[in-house]
Amino acid sequence: MTDIAHALRDTLLALTRIPSPIGEEAELCDHVEGRLTRSLGGEAITRFHDSLIVHAAARNDAPKIALVGHLDTVRTQHDGPPRIEGNLLYGAGAADMKSGLAIMIELVERLDLDALPCDLTLIFYEREEGPFEENRLGPILDTHPELHELDLAICLEPSDNQMQLGAMGSIHATLTFLGRTAHSARPWQGDNALYKAANFIRELEQREPHDVELDGYLFREVMTPTIVHGGGPRNVVPGQAEVNVNYRFAPGRTAEEAYAELRELAGDQCKIQATDLSPAGHPHAGDRFIQHLMRCGVNGVRSKQAWTDVARFDAIGVPGVNLGPGTAAQAHQPNEYTELDHVFDGYGIFERFFARSEDNPLY
Amino acid sequence: MTDIAHALRDTLLALTRIPSPIGEEAELCDHVEGRLTRSLGGEAITRFHDSLIVHAAARNDAPKIALVGHLDTVRTQHDGPPRIEGNLLYGAGAADMKSGLAIMIELVERLDLDALPCDLTLIFYEREEGPFEENRLGPILDTHPELHELDLAICLEPSDNQMQLGAMGSIHATLTFLGRTAHSARPWQGDNALYKAANFIRELEQREPHDVELDGYLFREVMTPTIVHGGGPRNVVPGQAEVNVNYRFAPGRTAEEAYAELRELAGDQCKIQATDLSPAGHPHAGDRFIQHLMRCGVNGVRSKQAWTDVARFDAIGVPGVNLGPGTAAQAHQPNEYTELDHVFDGYGIFERFFARSEDNPLY
Numbered sequence: 001m002t003d004i005a006h007a008l009r010d011t012l013l014a015l016t017r018i019p020s021p022i023g024e025e026a027e028l029c030d031h032v033e034g035r036l037t038r039s040l041g042g043e044a045i046t047r048f049h050d051s052l053i054v055h056a057a058a059r060n061d062a063p064k065i066a067l068v069g070h071l072d073t074v075r076t077q078h079d080g081p082p083r084i085e086g087n088l089l090y091g092a093g094a095a096d097m098k099s100g101l102a103i104m105i106e107l108v109e110r111l112d113l114d115a116l117p118c119d120l121t122l123i124f125y126e127r128e129e130g131p132f133e134e135n136r137l138g139p140i141l142d143t144h145p146e147l148h149e150l151d152l153a154i155c156l157e158p159s160d161n162q163m164q165l166g167a168m169g170s171i172h173a174t175l176t177f178l179g180r181t182a183h184s185a186r187p188w189q190g191d192n193a194l195y196k197a198a199n200f201i202r203e204l205e206q207r208e209p210h211d212v213e214l215d216g217y218l219f220r221e222v223m224t225p226t227i228v229h230g231g232g233p234r235n236v237v238p239g240q241a242e243v244n245v246n247y248r249f250a251p252g253r254t255a256e257e258a259y260a261e262l263r264e265l266a267g268d269q270c271k272i273q274a275t276d277l278s279p280a281g282h283p284h285a286g287d288r289f290i291q292h293l294m295r296c297g298v299n300g301v302r303s304k305q306a307w308t309d310v311a312r313f314d315a316i317g318v319p320g321v322n323l324g325p326g327t328a329a330q331a332h333q334p335n336e337y338t339e340l341d342h343v344f345d346g347y348g349i350f351e352r353f354f355a356r357s358e359d360n361p362l363y
Numbered sequence: 364m365t366d367i368a369h370a371l372r373d374t375l376l377a378l379t380r381i382p383s384p385i386g387e388e389a390e391l392c393d394h395v396e397g398r399l400t401r402s403l404g405g406e407a408i409t410r411f412h413d414s415l416i417v418h419a420a421a422r423n424d425a426p427k428i429a430l431v432g433h434l435d436t437v438r439t440q441h442d443g444p445p446r447i448e449g450n451l452l453y454g455a456g457a458a459d460m461k462s463g464l465a466i467m468i469e470l471v472e473r474l475d476l477d478a479l480p481c482d483l484t485l486i487f488y489e490r491e492e493g494p495f496e497e498n499r500l501g502p503i504l505d506t507h508p509e510l511h512e513l514d515l516a517i518c519l520e521p522s523d524n525q526m527q528l529g530a531m532g533s534i535h536a537t538l539t540f541l542g543r544t545a546h547s548a549r550p551w552q553g554d555n556a557l558y559k560a561a562n563f564i565r566e567l568e569q570r571e572p573h574d575v576e577l578d579g580y581l582f583r584e585v586m587t588p589t590i591v592h593g594g595g596p597r598n599v600v601p602g603q604a605e606v607n608v609n610y611r612f613a614p615g616r617t618a619e620e621a622y623a624e625l626r627e628l629a630g631d632q633c634k635i636q637a638t639d640l641s642p643a644g645h646p647h648a649g650d651r652f653i654q655h656l657m658r659c660g661v662n663g664v665r666s667k668q669a670w671t672d673v674a675r676f677d678a679i680g681v682p683g684v685n686l687g688p689g690t691a692a693q694a695h696q697p698n699e700y701t702e703l704d705h706v707f708d709g710y711g712i713f714e715r716f717f718a719r720s721e722d723n724p725l726y
Contacts, residue, residue, distance in 0.1 A: 198565050
């Protein structure tokens, strides 16, 4: 095992040993802040609540690159403490996404920052694993206009080192179907709201996914009923039923435009209330820095068939892309683990991204 | 206003002033027990938990009649205390069914019991407004074999003095539809349980009511989904959905036979679990005592399109019928009231039922 591999492993284990379930990121933020203050100096670091903006290398008139990762994890059950078993490192967030944070930290401590031809920022942020509105990256971007000047933001969400372009937008809406209650022995005196909800759910079932091609990559738009509640008590014809619909829409439209489509589909069958309007992110497959990153040894390239904070950068005009070393299938799982050799490989990709070479557009 | 009308009004107001929500019938039971002990003597009364079996008139080799009423009420909101406003008496249970209890009490206190040609029993019981299994009438009938010898049980549930024959059976079953979870951005990797539930709910919607004629009276069989819960969290394709189905079936079949029909309809679409199997009650329209009661001034005759404890008597071979003075539409309503003139009219029906006349089969 190389020095770097040892270091990545130890750093990741240390990060994983500090619990950081969403909303409780302070201790992990302190740890990262302390470590980078020692290695980079305090003047490089801006703390914002329990998030950090780290200006690792400041350059004017040079490409501005950001590596971005969230400090928080979902709350899951684990049968043992964070630990290493062979190639696997176990612990909440090991894959999603402390593996990415470990690369970010080791990278800025090992790169020759003075020789770097680009401006380099790291963003460590809170509350990614919750609702769009509570995610701290939003306020960070709102209050740091210099981040709107970035040329590329790489989100190190777990992707098995696969490069995943763009992000699907995501809308959640509550559809409320109204009927008229009656005694269930005389249902013809009422109007069963469950029948209306069921008919709409069937409409969604019969709706085909809609594939949208952008920059040669496919995004598949899907509309899914994910929650239904209606009726009760049990001897009453239900007068109300609620359905949560999640619409995942492709880049190229605003969330408001996609919501208008859902509203039109619902028509006058029900009342509708949006509860989440998360924008999509363009793939930017032709971007020169993204093209360069594709050539740095990534494990394939595809579109991102989910929402990530790449969309938030897109919304402020900053191309973003998803690329992280974590084992994607382990995200949010009980007894989450990540594969250490993928973390080492991931480090190599980022090392090559910043390394001087003939075709590196950073130079 | 006649003496009897005054007495009925005062008795009903006194009953309504003692709250007796289901499970809290003790105080009302004490009140009725005390009053009937004073008027009939303690030897006539058997207390069973917070229920009473009152042997008002004991006759061998004579028709055995029972008047039956529950002491409990549902829990509802009321803007004022029990009170009289003109013809309306307000209070929880005024209609359902303390109006019936008032008639039962006044009747046995005013009839010349020694001259009565029949055996007469009153049953005041607990917990009618809850699940079939917790209703105290079941244990009362199980532990009092003499009640199986009754010739007629009249349940004084509110019916606007309309005679309502028989009772629909009622089955509740929980149908569990299973799918396979997936991220809602990639629903094709899962199997949405809501689609399965919605398809079954639509099957129920398309099912026509089935009319069954018995003794010349129509019973309408209906199967209604009354509760649905499924899915969550909101970004996951649901792996499970549950539907409560209420099947109201006509007399002529056992609850088990009707449940078999529901199970067959569900087939292998889902798991199914019965949570309530309440039997139906035959109309017994040709019964000579029921025929007599029809001629005592009832407000019309029809089948009972709901479940009542008449079915419980039917199950032990005792013909039962529904007839009560309460305002049926007020049952279970906030600010429940009953119409006092209907209570006076109802008293008259029962008075005629027991009165000597040429065509009274009791004599």
